[in-house]
Amino acid sequence: MKSSFLIVLLLVGGALSAAPAIAKVSMSKGQQICESAAKALNPPPVSARADRQQTRSSDTTITVQLKVKKTDNTTVAFLCSVDRETGMATLSSDF
Numbered sequence: 001m002k003s004s005f006l007i008v009l010l011l012v013g014g015a016l017s018a019a020p021a022i023a024k025v026s027m028s029k030g031q032q033i034c035e036s037a038a039k040a041l042n043p044p045p046v047s048a049r050a051d052r053q054q055t056r057s058s059d060t061t062i063t064v065q066l067k068v069k070k071t072d073n074t075t076v077a078f079l080c081s082v083d084r085e086t087g088m089a090t091l092s093s094d095f
Contacts (some may be wrong), residue, residue, distance in 0.1 A: 024084045030062035030094055034080035037089040038068050045070050050080075060084055066091075 025033070031050040038048035046069045050073040064079040079092045 012043070024033060025082055025087050027057050027062055028055070029085070029087075030065050030082040031055060033082050033087060033089050034064040034066055034091075036081060037091055038066050038078060041091075043071060046073075067082075 002077040031052065035048045035050055039045060047053070048066055048068045051067060056077040058061045061084060065082045066080055068076045068078055070076060076093060081090045082088070082090070
């Protein structure tokens with residue numbers, strides 16, 4: 001009886017300690033968040049694509065380089081930073 005209680009206790013403890021790691025934004029989700037943020041610019045761009053090779057990640061942020069095609073067919077590069085805890089994106093064109 002004691003061993004089954006101990007096993008259940010270990011499983012519950014493991015699940016609770018793993019919950020914060022699961023809650024963080026993944027790299028692919030961070031890229032999607034950045035693309036959505038770029039598409040919300042005014043005036044709306046024709047397209048916004050994440051450079052998947054240049055995406056970097058740390059424990060707290062995901063940094064994505066974006067190529068945004070404007071309506072006049074010019075391309076602008078943006079740097080997007082996503083907070084992994086909140087999922088909030090910050091765009092910067094001066095990098």
